[in-house]
Structure formats: structure tokens, C-alpha cells
Amino acid sequence: MFRAITLMRRVHWQTAMTEATPDSGAWFERITGQIQPLIPGMMVASVIALASQFVSEHYGAPAMLLALLFGISMNFLSSEPRCAPGVSFAAKKLLRIGVALLGLRISFEMIAALGVPVLVMIVLAVLLTIGFGLAVSRIFGFRYRFAFLSAGAVAICGASAAMAIAAILPKDERSEERLVFTVVGVTILSTVAMVVYPVISGALNFDDHTAGIYIGATIHDVAQVVGAGFSISQDAGETATLVKLLRVSMLAPVVIAGLIAVRTFSGSEAADGERPPLVPFFVVAFVLLAIANSTMPIPAAISDAVSWASRAALLVAIAAVGLKTVPQDLMKVGGAAAMLLLAETLFLAIFVGVALKFVLPLL
Secondary structure, three states, rough: HHHHHHHHHHHHHHHHHHHHHHHHHHHHHHHOOOOOHHHHHHHHHHHHHHHHHHHHHOOOHHHHHHHHHHHHOOHHHOHHHHHHHHHHHHHHHHHHHHHHHHHHHHHHHHHHHHHHHHHHHHHHHHHHHHHHHHHHHHHOOOOOOHHHHHHHHHHHHHHHHHHHHHHHOOOOOOOHHHOOOOOHHHHHHHHHHHHHHHHHHHHHOOOHHHHHHHHHHHHHOOHHHHHHHHHHHHHHHHHHHHHHHHHOOOHHHHHHHHHHHHHHOOOOOOOOOOOOOOHHHHHHHHHHHHHHHHHHHOOOHHHHHHHHHHHHHHHHHHHHHHHHHOOHHHHOOHHHHHHHHHHHHHHHHHHHHHHHHHHHHHO
């Protein structure tokens, strides 16, 4: 009887394994099929990141800035069919993973340390920049659509904000053109700002903490904020990322307010098509990790491992951002559109600089 039961169990187990094997093999093939195209581009970005870290450790130059510059010098690889998927993945998804993991280094105490004046300044900077864009757009020959699109991208989070705002604007024959102008323009301006704004922070005699606030409150895209902040110091990088994500969190209310205004004053429905999330998932993950870090004890080994993983992911992502940056693309933006984006960028930079230098110290 015992042998019969054992034999039946063995037959049942072998049958189950035989039935499961095809599904498991198919699942493994699907995962492999998704990962394999990413390997060449990820390897290129990783090699650039390792080279940047090596030069940084031996010569003292900022690793993030080196990764960006090395990437730009090799940007022709991003258009190589075998490299393009991995470079795109690193510049977008890996960047978001790295930023999300930074949440474990952020706590409520750090947010409180920014102070109410800084929080108010960030909100005012976003709202006033959008208002400025709407006010001066006529001078550059644009109406409210491009004004709101460009100013929202500058004020909040660059290309991500541009795509979210474009989704709620009524479509016409120039909708795609306006979106392309904005995405290319804010990306190039963010890359320039990543190099220039740390120098401006030094010229204004900002300490690392204040420099992080300035960078996080002024640079458009998350990737360039991270690169510029960490090119100064760890404290500046973490502060810049926190301030930037506070700006990103304003995307939802701004888009909702814009949608209400568009439907109220133009009588048009929002644009058709897929709409990006009002609050990006990596921001939610960042907040959840920050809450965890603020409310429960995190072992030092875990915190250190996550910190290392975050910095490694960000360094590879910044290299990929450099690989995707083509300086010649500036010519595609168009003169009037470029000037409007530049005016909005300068307004934001000047407003935040004046507030940090002259107003906030008095409060």
C-alpha cells in the first residue's frame, strides 16, 4: 500500500512538472526576449558610467558631470539600432528607479528642514512661471496652447509635464509640432543648466544645501537635476532631488486646473489618446520609501545597499541621457519657440535666485 501511494505521488509530481515545463519555458523565453534587446545599450551606458567613476575617483571631477559629457561625446551610439532600446531604457526607466530608491534617504525631518518659506517659494515659482508664460506668449507669436505647454514644462518637470499637458489640450494641425518643440527645447535647456547652474550657485555663494534648493527649483528635467545636484555634493544632490520631486508633485493639480480651464473657456474636450498618470509611479515609490524611512527603523546595511544601488542606477542613467543628447537638435526647435522657452527658463532661474539670495534670509 505504501509503495502504491509513493508511486502514485511520483507519477503525479512528474506529470505536474511535465505540464508546468512548457509554461515555465515560455515565461522564461518572454523575459529573455524582453531583456536581451536592452543589453547592448545598457552595456554602453554602464561602461561610460564606470569610466566616469574611475576618472572622478582619480582626478576629483564630478562623476555625474563626466558621465553626461562622455555620453554626449558618444551620442551617435544612441541611434545605433542595437543600442537604442537599452539607452532609452536607462535614460527613462532606470533613472526613475534610481530616483525612487533615493526615497529611502529622505525623511520628514529633511522636508521640515526645508522650512515653510522654501515650500511657499517652490509653489510660487511654479505658478508664477506658468503665469509669465501665458502673459508674454503673444510677444513671441503664440497663443495659450503653446504658452501653457511650454511654461508648464519649464515650471514643473520638463518633458514629462509637456506630455501630460499636451494630453489635455485640444488638438489641431500643430499639436505634434508644439509638443516636439517643447520636449526638445526643455531637454536641451536642462542639459545646459546642468552644467551652468552649479557654477551660478557658486557665484552666488550658496552653501551646498541652498545650492541644492536652487538647482531642484529651477532645472526642468529630473535627470539633469540629479546630475547637477550630485556634481556639487551628496547633500546638494539629495536636497535638489527632494525639491524637484516637490515640483513634480504639482503636476497633478496643475493639469487638473488646466483641464477645467480648457473645457470651461474653450468649450473643447481634452485631446484624445493615452494620458500619462497625473502623479508618476516613481514619485509614489519615492514618497512611500520616504514614509518608511521616517516611521520605521531601517538597518544600516539595507540603507547603504539601497543608496549604492540608487547612485549606480543614476550614474548609468545620466550616461544614457548624455547618449541621447544631440546638440544639433537645437536647430529643430525654431527661433520663436526657443526664445519663449528661454525667457520662461530665465524667469524661473532669476525668481528663485533672488528669493534665495535676498528674500528668504530675511524670513
